[in-house]
Amino acid sequence: MSSTVTLPTTGGPALPQRRHLVTSLPGPRSQEIIDRKAAAVAAGVGHSVPIAAVAAGGGVVVDVDGNSLIDLGSGIAVTTVGNAHPGVVAAVQEQAARFTHTCFMISPYEQYVAVAEALNRLTPGGHAKKSALFNSGAEAVENAVKIARKATGRQAVVAFDHAYHGRTNLTMALTAKSMPYKSGFGPFASEVYRAPMSYPFRDGLSGADAAAKALSLIEKQIGAENLAAVIIEPIQGEGGFIVPADGFLPALADWCRENGVVFIADEVQTGFARTGAMFASELFGIVPDLITTAKGIAGGMPLAAVTGRAEIMDAAHTGGLGGTYGGNPLACAAALAAIDAFENDDLPARARAIGDVLLERLGALQAADPRIGDVRGRGAMVAAEFVDPATGAPDAALTAAVAKGCIAEGVIVLTCGTYGNVIRFLPPLSIGDDLLSEGLDVLAGVLARA
């Protein structure tokens, strides 16, 4: 059976765009690799889809048994331009044949500079900007906080309920959820404070009221004069795709400006066309002082950035920022190709079209099924929150069962949320309408039987 399956040797959009299961999941070859994983890889590194991938592209992921699954997760909002995007593949191949590394802090190269120029041009605001490149979202967040502290001469940082900013020590402190991100890994970095987030489905507050509540806590418990930065995801990712009420983010940004506090938008998950705008800050009419980016920036290559006001970015002394691999030439070449696609293929428009389909289909499901308490999101970043219809309490068990059921039928979906009761949809923008629709049909069927 599976020994006769011919596996694709390359991925990208030319892969057959279909959901097609030839084994139950995991198939025998995937199971072998998963067993080797259990023996060789640290237990702390988990996985949620029981397959071993061999190729991906368009809207599918193919495994070693020849199963083809619909991808509604993009490897957590990373392959936004599409997996093995042809432009990204060509750029990486060409760059790899020229040079793979010099260390930008030893011998600079143009590709890094060009990515910085693109970020300075594309991020919100017409002010003078500068950028610095890193390897991961967490590293970008760490550096944004370093820069804000140096620029202000202050130490305190405010993050929000349900926030996710990474798994390094400082970013664990900024992240809200204990299990699995923080539990047992302390002590955490000091001078990190938490403020209430606007969460319209659960707090019922207007944006202005939610902001007043957060700012009062900040003023009373920290004091603006001690505060270096406020960091917030314009739409929260891991915390549950929480979209703040209108007016919340502008009120925070205005207060920061009036008080000399650096306003950092963590757009690691929302950035690069994902929400239907190049950056989610645009949707809320805010111009952050600093923006952190990663995930969607380079079509799957590891790259991250901090971009912001030139005078803040230049506050750090020479040699204070950097890292061996930061702005690696392969990752920069990939980013330039991905950015070309974001701009020239009008991918924000594609994200909005996908968002229309997601909101309409999930909205219809919600109207017929009180276990879906809320459907929310922007563009190709949409989620459904599952609740006990009688009490409104989060229903993590149902959520896990629905996600598991979708995966078993060949549709990759991801969960999230402080209470583990949210299924999030982050399809690659290269997915076809038929495949997206089929994925949602599968979800509807699984939910009806759950």
Ligand SMILES: *Cc1c(COP(=O)(O)O)cnc(C)c1O
């Ligand atoms: C994923 C994520 C991070 C961390 O990025 P890594 O590349 O995993 O370190 C930080 N902030 C947000 C909003 C994220 O979604």
